[in-house]
Structure formats: C-alpha cells, structure tokens
Amino acid sequence: DTGVSQxxxxxxxxxxxxxxxxxxxxxxxxxxxxxxxxxxxxxxxxTYFQNEAQLEKSRLLSDRFSAERPKGSFSTLEIxxxxxxxxxxxxxxxxxxxxxxxxxxxxxxxxxx
Amino acid sequence: xxxxxxxxxxxxxxxxxxxxxxxxxxxxVSVYLFWYVQYPNQGLQLLLKYLSGSTxxxxxxxxxxxxxxxxxxxxxxxxxxxxxxxxxxxxxxNRNAGGTSYGKLTFGxxxxxxxxx
Numbered sequence: 001d002t003g004v005s006q007x008x009x010x011x012x013x014x015x016x017x018x019x020x021x022x023x024x025x026x027x028x029x030x031x032x033x034x035x036x037x038x039x040x041x042x043x044x045x046x047t048y049f050q051n052e053a054q055l056e057k058s059r060l061l062s063d064r065f066s067a068e069r070p071k072g073s074f075s076t077l078e079i080x081x082x083x084x085x086x087x088x089x090x091x092x093x094x095x096x097x098x099x100x101x102x103x104x105x106x107x108x109x110x111x112x113x
Numbered sequence: 114x115x116x117x118x119x120x121x122x123x124x125x126x127x128x129x130x131x132x133x134x135x136x137x138x139x140x141x142v143s144v145y146l147f148w149y150v151q152y153p154n155q156g157l158q159l160l161l162k163y164l165s166g167s168t169x170x171x172x173x174x175x176x177x178x179x180x181x182x183x184x185x186x187x188x189x190x191x192x193x194x195x196x197x198x199x200x201x202x203x204x205x206x207n208r209n210a211g212g213t214s215y216g217k218l219t220f221g222x223x224x225x226x227x228x229x230x
Contacts, residue, residue, distance in 0.1 A: 004156070033217065042117075042203050042220030043157070056217070091156060093218075100145040100164060100207050102218060104156040 004105035006092050012111045013082055020078045021108045025094030032075050033102060034067055035091040036060065043091055049075060050097070082112045115140040115206045119221035127229050128196055134189040134224045136204030143209040146187040147218065148178055151201045160202070163187060174198070199228045 005024040013019050025032050030051050035043035046065070048056045051072040061067075064082075069075040079086055089109050093102035120135040138144065145164050149157040161172025168180040178189045187204060202225075205218040 006156075035218075040223070042205075042223050043218075045217050045219070048217055093157075100209075101147055101159055101162055103159070104149075106156040107154075109154065 004092055004094050004103055006090075006105035006108050008108060009106060010109050010111075012113060015084060015112055016081055018078065018080045019082060019110065020076050021090055021092075021110075023075045023077070023092030023094075023105060025074070025092070026103060027073075029094035029096050029099075029103075030072065031095045031097065031099075031102075032069055033093045033095075034075070034077050035093065037089040037091055037107070038087075046077075079110075082110075084112050086110060087112045115142075115144060115208060115219045117204050117206055117219055117221035119202075119204055119224050121224050122222065123225045123227065125227045125229060126194055129193050131192050132190065132194050132198075132226065134202050134204075134226065136187045136189065136221060138185050138187065138204070138206050140185075140206060140208070144206040145209050146178075146180060147205040147207070148172065148176070148187075148189050149203045149205060149220075150174075151203065151223075153200075157203065160189070194226070194228045196228050196230060198226060201225050 007022045032049045034046040037043040047067050049069040064080045067077045089107045091107045093104045095102045116139045118137045126132045147162045148160040163170050163180045171177045201223045204221040
C-alpha cells in the first residue's frame, strides 16, 4: 500500500451541480478524516470516521455536505448544490487507533464556476 | 479546544542559511505536536512529531523542532536550507487524551518558506 489515495485530483463544476470525491485510506487504518483547505489557510477539520461510524462532524459541514464510509474502508464526500464558496482543496487523511498523527492524501481540488 | 498560531506567514531565506519557523499553541489539555510540509498542489507530508520525552525532535530532510512547554511553542529549525525546501509548512496539534489520541488535528495558518539561490 503506497498511502492515502484520493480521486479525482481536480474537479471543475458549475454552480448548483453535485460532486462526489473518493478517498482510499491506508489499508490497515481504521480512522479516516476529511479536511478542507482554502487558499492561504491551514486545513480545517470537516468530519471523522472510526471504521464505518461517523463520530464527529464540524459545524463547517453544512447540510449540503454528506460523507460515508459504508464498509469501513474507502470513503466518499458528496457536496450537493455546489456554491462558489465550496471551491477549495479537500484533503483526506487516515490513521489508526493509538496513532497520534494522520497521513494525508494528495487532495482533490474543487473549482466551482 | 486547541489553537495554533504560526507567527510568520512568509519567510524568505538564502540557500545554505539557517531558518526558524515559529509556532505557538494554546490548549487547556496536554497535546501532541506536529509539523507538516506541503508542496504546491500536493497533500501534507509529516516532517516530525513530538509525543513525549526529549523536547528536541528530529525529522526528515534535516529538520528539527524544540518543544517548550512553558512558552507553549514548537519552533521548527534547519541549520542549512536548500532550494528544494521551498514549500508551505504547517504546525498542528492533537489532543493527548491520557496517552491515546483522537487523531483530529488543529492546524496553524501556514508559513511559506522561500529559499533563494
């Protein structure tokens, strides 16, 4: 396993469309996180899964955002009715119970036009 | 809750010069501390981490950082930088819950290090 994988790397969409991103974590990791990073800022936490359970969601995660991790392996992040303010880099990270650090994927850069 | 402040948004430096990137944190509980590096249009790569023990930690690419509990700081240093060190650097904290951790990181705003020839 070579690390956390995210697809697609880039996505351009029109305002109002729905988009879905996929994250494949490091295979032995049971924890998965989604972060959002806007230009000139550090990553901001969005949500966290342990196995298939979504244990925490940030207030940044509006009702238009939904994340799933159905079998405790890969995860998807869906944004409905995209807005220009959703333009950002969406980063996925994974770790294991007892492992303090997280390992990040390359990110998906979303541009809403 | 935790917060992280990176005191410099941009640090320009000449090749082979030393560099220090400053990070202060605030937390009501014990924390773990990290530095990550991000190259353009890439994800974050872990440079080094402080969990416990010696306050001076060494990481990849010749970087090191010193944890100072009294000053709540975790500054990153390198004695001699290279052009390839040009990147954005993020300081991050994670709550230390009695020796285990939750894994959710709080990041600073980032410091752009530019190394000039």
